[in-house]
Amino acid sequence: MNTHTSINLRDTIDPVDDIVLALSMARGLDEIMATVRERARRLVGSDGITFVLRDGDQCYYADEDAITPLWKGQRFTAETCISGWAMANRQVVTIEDIYADDRIPHAAYRPTFVRSLAMVPVRQEDPVAAIGAYWAWRHQPSAREIATLQRIANSAAVAMTNVGLIEALVTAKEEAVRAKDAIIFAMASLAEVRDNETGNHIHRTQYYIRALAEEARDRFPELDDRTVDLLFKCAPLHDIGKIGIPDAILLKPGKLDPEEFAIMKTHAEKGRVAIEAAEKKLGPSEFLKLAKEIAWTHHERWNGAGYPRGLAGSDIPLAGRLMAIADVYDALVSKRCYKQAIPHSEAVDIIVKERGRQFDPELIDVFLSVAPKFDDINQQFTDD
Numbered sequence: 156m157n158t159h160t161s162i163n164l165r166d167t168i169d170p171v172d173d174i175v176l177a178l179s180m181a182r183g184l185d186e187i188m189a190t191v192r193e194r195a196r197r198l199v200g201s202d203g204i205t206f207v208l209r210d211g212d213q214c215y216y217a218d219e220d221a222i223t224p225l226w227k228g229q230r231f232t233a234e235t236c237i238s239g240w241a242m243a244n245r246q247v248v249t250i251e252d253i254y255a256d257d258r259i260p261h262a263a264y265r266p267t268f269v270r271s272l273a274m275v276p277v278r279q280e281d282p283v284a285a286i287g288a289y290w291a292w293r294h295q296p297s298a299r300e301i302a303t304l305q306r307i308a309n310s311a312a313v314a315m316t317n318v319g320l321i322e323a324l325v326t327a328k329e330e331a332v333r334a335k336d337a338i339i340f341a342m343a344s345l346a347e348v349r350d351n352e353t354g355n356h357i358h359r360t361q362y363y364i365r366a367l368a369e370e371a372r373d374r375f376p377e378l379d380d381r382t383v384d385l386l387f388k389c390a391p392l393h394d395i396g397k398i399g400i401p402d403a404i405l406l407k408p409g410k411l412d413p414e415e416f417a418i419m420k421t422h423a424e425k426g427r428v429a430i431e432a433a434e435k436k437l438g439p440s441e442f443l444k445l446a447k448e449i450a451w452t453h454h455e456r457w458n459g460a461g462y463p464r465g466l467a468g469s470d471i472p473l474a475g476r477l478m479a480i481a482d483v484y485d486a487l488v489s490k491r492c493y494k495q496a497i498p499h500s501e502a503v504d505i506i507v508k509e510r511g512r513q514f515d516p517e518l519i520d521v522f523l524s525v526a527p528k529f530d531d532i533n534q535q536f537t538d539d
């Protein structure tokens with residue numbers, strides 16, 4: 156006959172392991188202290204627990220859990236308190252009778268229940284904190300109690316180091332993001348001053364592409380919040396390649412002849428090269444990847460008649476297909492030195508006629524429903 160013995164896993168987990176696990180997952184100092192406050196007293200079997208932070212030459216009693224209040228929120232100079240002594244000497248302290256020990260500031264203890272204590276430094280080699288356990292009756296802390304306290308303190312030390320590392324990483328990451336944003340805007344404004352299209356072209360196209368992308372979400376699930384936000388940020392770089400176009404062509408007050416136009420067209424490829432160079436310096440980023448896609452493909456046409464590569468249909472990245480509509484709409488409704496501004500409704504007609512030719516047919520359906528927003532954006536960022 157087969158007999159099955161079932162083991163309740165819960166019963167086999169050492170309760171100290173639980174707190175060690177909880178500490179390892181803590182995201183900040185407050186969580187570390189809360190974990191110790193909520194669990195340590197029961198595990199050690201004491202009447203009180205304190206979490207003391209080293210703050211220069213002071214000991215800050217940051218958190219506690221005790222039968223009656225101890226010193227939460229108070230500061231003592233390190234020489235006058237036992238946690239300071241434990242941290243300075245990198246030693247565990249156990250005191251059976253606090254009134255017989257002259258390291259103890261008796262006046263601070265008299266209003267409390269404390270009779271015996273144990274104090275364990277957190278991070279033994281260079282203490283940053285200490286955890287205290289207190290008993291209301293005269294009690295010699297046992298080896299087992301001290302071992303438990305030490306395990307908790309060691310886990311808290313690891314957790315505090317992790318939190319410090321995580322915070323440093325977050326700060327470094329935020330700085331990197333800020334630096335990237337700054338570089339990108341510097342690049343975009345460089346393109347802007349080199350262009351005869353007025354500065355607001357860059358802002359308007361940024362808002363058009365966002366409006367279009369938001370409206371297109373139902374049909375293109377890849378347009379999640381993050382991607383739409385990235386599109387908005389990347390759009391200013393779409394003509395970055397114009398930096399490499401000679402002034403005589405870029406600033407020519409009139410239509411370009413075929414030869415000049417051929418040179419002008421190289422701005423899409425030049426944009427790709429410029430952003431790829433930035434990628435090599437700054438490291439790969441989703442931002443630069445998308446910016447490159449836009450710069451490289453915003454003059455491709457759905458029917459394959461565009462440049463630089465003559466891509467067709469969905470071989471053209473979605474970002475490029477979106478940018479194409481935003482860019483052409485703005486060129487139509489804006490006044491240029493060689494042409495008048497075309498009214499909104501006419502611009503919409505012209506664009507819709509290119510459905511399935513110059514532009515992605517599905518995106519033109521989207522454009523039609525969001526066109527009034529384009530008009531608003533255009534009014535909002537006028538060039539005059």
Ligand SMILES: [Fe+2]
Pocket residue numbers: 393394422453454
């Ligand atoms: Fe362009």
Ligand SMILES: [Fe+2]
Pocket residue numbers: 356393394482
């Ligand atoms: Fe443009």
